[in-house]
Amino acid sequence: MRVxxxxxxxxxxxxxxxxxxxxxxxxxxxxxxxxAHFHGGDENQPFDAVVLDLGLPQMDGLTVLKKxxxxxxxxxxxxxxxxxxxxxxxxxxxxxxxxxxxKPFHMEELLARLRALIRRAGGHAxxxxxxxDIILDTLHSRVTVGGQTLTLTSHEYRVLDYLMHHxxxxxxxxxxxxxxxxxxxxxDSNTVEVFIARLRKKLPEGVIETVRGxxxxxxxxxxx
Amino acid sequence: xxxxxxxxxxxxxxxxxxRLLLGTxxxxxxxxxxxxxxxxxxxxxxxxxxxxxxxxxxLDQLAAHLVLxxxxxxxxxxxxxxxxxxxxxxxxxxxxxxxxxxxxxxFGLLRSRSLWDDVLEVPSDTPMNGEIHQHRVSGPGNxxxxxxxxxxxxxxxxxxxxxxxxxxxxxxxxRQMLEPVERFNGMLWxxxxxxxxxxxxxxxxQVLIALVPLRRLHGALAAVRSGRTLNxxxxxxxxxxxxxxxFNTVLAQxxxxxxRARTQAGNLAHALKTPLSVIANAANGxxxxxxxxxxxxxxxxRKQIDYHLSRSRAAASVRIPxxxxxxxxxxxxxxxxxxxxxxDRNIELTILPSSEQVMFRGEEQDLQEMLGNLLDNACKWxxxxxxxxxxxxEPYLTIVIDDDGCGIAEAERLRVLDxxxxxxxxxxxxxxxxAIVNDVMRLYGGRLxxxxxxxxxxxxxxxxxxxx
Numbered sequence: 121m122r123v124x125x126x127x128x129x130x131x132x133x134x135x136x137x138x139x140x141x142x143x144x145x146x147x148x149x150x151x152x153x154x155x156a157h158f159h160g161g162d163e164n165q166p167f168d169a170v171v172l173d174l175g176l177p178q179m180d181g182l183t184v185l186k187k188x189x190x191x192x193x194x195x196x197x198x199x200x201x202x203x204x205x206x207x208x209x210x211x212x213x214x215x216x217x218x219x220x221x222x223k224p225f226h227m228e229e230l231l232a233r234l235r236a237l238i239r240r241a242g243g244h245a246x247x248x249x250x251x252x253d254i255i256l257d258t259l260h261s262r263v264t265v266g267g268q269t270l271t272l273t274s275h276e277y278r279v280l281d282y283l284m285h286h287x288x289x290x291x292x293x294x295x296x297x298x299x300x301x302x303x304x305x306x307x308d309s310n311t312v313e314v315f316i317a318r319l320r321k322k323l324p325e326g327v328i329e330t331v332r333g334x335x336x337x338x339x340x341x342x343x344x
Numbered sequence: 345x346x347x348x349x350x351x352x353x354x355x356x357x358x359x360x361x362x363r364l365l366l367g368t369x370x371x372x373x374x375x376x377x378x379x380x381x382x383x384x385x386x387x388x389x390x391x392x393x394x395x396x397x398x399x400x401x402x403l404d405q406l407a408a409h410l411v412l413x414x415x416x417x418x419x420x421x422x423x424x425x426x427x428x429x430x431x432x433x434x435x436x437x438x439x440x441x442x443x444x445x446x447x448x449x450x451f452g453l454l455r456s457r458s459l460w461d462d463v464l465e466v467p468s469d470t471p472m473n474g475e476i477h478q479h480r481v482s483g484p485g486n487x488x489x490x491x492x493x494x495x496x497x498x499x500x501x502x503x504x505x506x507x508x509x510x511x512x513x514x515x516x517x518x519r520q521m522l523e524p525v526e527r528f529n530g531m532l533w534x535x536x537x538x539x540x541x542x543x544x545x546x547x548x549x550q551v552l553i554a555l556v557p558l559r560r561l562h563g564a565l566a567a568v569r570s571g572r573t574l575n576x577x578x579x580x581x582x583x584x585x586x587x588x589x590x591f592n593t594v595l596a597q598x599x600x601x602x603x604r605a606r607t608q609a610g611n612l613a614h615a616l617k618t619p620l621s622v623i624a625n626a627a628n629g630x631x632x633x634x635x636x637x638x639x640x641x642x643x644x645x646r647k648q649i650d651y652h653l654s655r656s657r658a659a660a661s662v663r664i665p666x667x668x669x670x671x672x673x674x675x676x677x678x679x680x681x682x683x684x685x686x687x688d689r690n691i692e693l694t695i696l697p698s699s700e701q702v703m704f705r706g707e708e709q710d711l712q713e714m715l716g717n718l719l720d721n722a723c724k725w726x727x728x729x730x731x732x733x734x735x736x737x738e739p740y741l742t743i744v745i746d747d748d749g750c751g752i753a754e755a756e757r758l759r760v761l762d763x764x765x766x767x768x769x770x771x772x773x774x775x776x777x778x779a780i781v782n783d784v785m786r787l788y789g790g791r792l793x794x795x796x797x798x799x800x801x802x803x804x805x806x807x808x809x810x811x812x
Contacts, residue, residue: 129618135625175614202617204650205657206716207709210677213684220685224621224646227628236688 121168121238121281122146122299126156126184127200128176132223136171139227140234144261144277146302153179159303160188160195166298167195168285169238171230174201174212182215189216196237200225235259242285249284252340253324256284270322275300279315283328283338292335360558361551368547376540383532388525392490395521396478399492402426402514403476406438410510412498418442418454418510429456433484435517439464443495443509453510459484464491464513471495471511483515491515557584564588568595606657613653620645654713654780669708670701671734671741678716679732686723693723696733704741705810706788714784717777718745718804725749729799741808749801757794781806 123145127133133149140147148167150156153176159165174181185197196218201208204222212220218240219233235247235258249256253266261277263270272280278300283291296312316336320328329339402424409420418440428434437459442450452463462484471477476494483489497509557580564576575592579585620642627638672695679693704711722730726747733744752760760778785792790808797803 129622131622132618132625135622139625202614202621204617205654205709206678206681206712209681209685209716210712213681214677218684219687220681223617224624224642227625240687 121278121285122148122166122302123234124156124160124167124170125149126151126153126160126170126176126181127173128152129173135227136230139231141274143231144274144281146278146300146305148302152177153181153184156181157184157187160184161191161193164298165303166295168241168299169234170195170197171234172197172199172217174199174203174208182211185212185215185217194241196241198230198234198237200230232259238285244285249287251284251287251327251338254284254327256281265324272319272322275311276315276319276322279312280319280323283336287338287340290331290334290337295335361555364551364554365548368551369544372540372543372547376536380533380536384525384529387528387532391521391525391528395490395516396492399490399514399516400476402436402438403492403494403512406440406512406514407494407496410440410496410498410512412508418498418508420454424456429458431458432460434458435487435520437464437483437489437513437515439466439513439515441466441511441513443511449511464489464515466491466493466511466513473497480518481515483517488518489515490518490521557581561588574599609653609656613649616649617646620649651779655783657709657713667705667707669704669706669711671704671711671743672698672702674704674708674711675715675732675734678712678719681716682719682723682730685720689723689726689728691723691726691728691730693719693730694732696731698734700736702734702736702741703810704808706808710784710788714781714806715743717781718743718806721777722747722749722802722804725801727801731799736810739810741810743806743808745804745806746797746799747801748797748799751796751800751802752794760794 121144123140125133125136125140125147127136127149128151130151133151137147137149148159148165150159156172156176157179160167160170172181172185176184181199181201185199188197197216198219198221199212199217200221200223201212202223209220218237221230221233239247239258247257247259249258255264257263258281263272263277263280279296282296282299293312300312300315316328327339329337331337405424406420409422409424411419411421413419423430424438426436428436429438435458436456438456439452439459440454442453444450449468451466452459455463464483465481467479467481469477471494473495476492479491479493481489481491491513492515493511493513495509495511560578561576561580561584564573564578567573568576575595576588580588623638624642627635627642675695679695682691682693719730719732722745726749729748731746733746735742735744782792785806785808788808790806793805793807795803795805
């Protein structure tokens with residue numbers, strides 16, 4: 121899952137990045153409104169969620185959000201700001217935000233809310249994603265197969281996480297690349313295949329199906 | 345008198361009306377006194393001149409009729425034309441004295457019939473020929489007479505006789521002169537009194553009318569104070585208008601200063617929150633004494649900032665007069681927010697419909713602050729349903745929020761309203777929400793009640809005054 125962090129205060133930005141990376145997200149950080157508008161509005165850079173500060177240099181956060189929504193961008197947006205009166209909360213929600221968190225905040229709360237946003241955006245009601253025997257606990261970034269915990273690297277986790285969030289669709293290779301790497305990460309398209317191969321070894325056989333020319337799909341194995 | 349002077353000067357300083365009135369009345373009284381005295385004197389002079397002129401006419405007639413007989417006696421060639429000379433004690437008299445060579449005067453040589461047997465006592469001065477002297481003498485019956493006299497010498501005295509000189513006297517009772525003067529004075533003072541009274545009445549009316557704009561100004565100021573208007577409204581006379589304009593400028597300046605102070609308080613609070621976030625996040629998850637201290641103190645600092653920020657906002661806005669906020673748009677906006685931030689809890693929020701357009705007397709932000717915190721609490725506690733109803737019954741606006749949560753025990757309800765008190769430490773939220781609601785509500789003179797809800801949880805009833 122790829123998250124865009126829009127925050128002009130560098131210390132908070134790095135704290136957020138650290139916490140989000142630790143929770144298994146690929147994180148892009150921008151520090152001003154114009155960059156935020158550009159990155160968040162780029163269709164080739166699909167983000168699964170955005171953490172948006174409101175007081176930004178160059179372009180105000182609310183304006184950025186309105187422009188995204190006007191351009192048809194639908195990714196969930198969590199506003200993280202020091203402005204805490206209800207007047208501003210109403211303005212934020214009406215501009216198209218999905219949640220609103222005020223500073224100073226607890227990192228756990230931010231992570232929980234972000235998880236819930238991504239889950240709801242994918243149409244999942246529970247914090248646990250289930251595909252047959254495979255259970256992905258988004259709360260603790262833990263995967264179990266038939267009750268046994270799998271040990272996954274962070275990239276393997278991200279690939280499986282994305283596939284399970286979109287378990288009823290064919291996920292293209294480029295989609296996967298976009299959602300597991302931050303933008304400035306040195307991407308090598310081959311590595312997706314490497315991660316898929318490693319996952320196939322760790323998961324029951326036939327769970328990850330290759331759809332020729334299109335990408336990958338999770339196949340619901342009959343419950344054993 | 346010495347103890348009365350300060351009280352008068354205080355009264356004068358205290359009342360513009362009294363000052364204006366007193367000045368005018370003193371002036372009116374002085375003018376009337378002077379006019380009365382001057383006119384009375386003038387008339388008296390005129391009547392006296394007429395009186396004496398009449399006496400002189402009689403004197404001339406008397407001189408013309410005076411005849412010296414061959415035997416040296418004098419007689420009158422004709423009777424005086426005025427019949428009053430013939431009527432005893434009529435008040436008009438004449439008398440002819442002989443002036444002797446060496447002061448041996450003969451008084452009353454000839455007298456008018458009106459004198460009867462009295463003789464006028466005349467001061468023994470001797471006017472030169474042709475001179476006319478005026479005197480006041482006492483006459484018959486204790487009257488005071490105005491009198492003129494002259495001395496005539498008859499020419500060509502009979503041979504052997506010395507030149508004869510006679511003093512001719514005409515006198516009249518002064519009452520004949522004083523009576524019209526008194527009548528005139530009576531009329532004069534009556535007229536002047538009426539004039540003065542009329543002027544004083546007009547002065548009173550004028551002062552009252554002139555001071556009406558001040559009373560209007562008072563009303564306009566009261567309207568500003570009670571919040572019905574933002575400025576002193578209406579046109580005032582040219583003398584008062586500059587004052588009104590200056591005052592409006594001061595009001596506008598005041599509002600600007602308040603607004604600036606508010607913005608700065610807000611900026612300070614927001615500026616502090618970012619470093620607080622940094623500190624809190626840095627300490628987060630570390631298991632040291634320092635980290636725990638930092639975490640707890642950051643929480644305290646955040647509460648203080650939130651509380652005082654919202655207080656300063658509310659305190660500054662509550663007396664900005666004349667502001668009205670429609671209630672339903674505010675509620676609808678807040679419900680949209682609640683549906684988002686409590687999306688995981690799947691709470692059904694319903695605003696019960698009302699046909700009226702209900703207005704809140706105050707700022708939108710303050711209403712949002714109160715209802716936002718109340719709704720947030722309701723959503724945190726509800727199991728699945730929150731109902732909101734609004735009703736307006738002059739002079740109160742009532743907003744009722746029901747939830748189907750577990751409610752609050754009666755004993756706890758009062759404690760909950762206290763600042764920063766949390767009923768259940770496990771429920772997220774700073775606990776300051778209700779304290780803020782309580783503060784803002786009190787600034788607006790409202791009331792907050794907790795009762796049992798029909799839905800099973802808590803019913804929060806917020807009552808706010810609708811008029812100033």
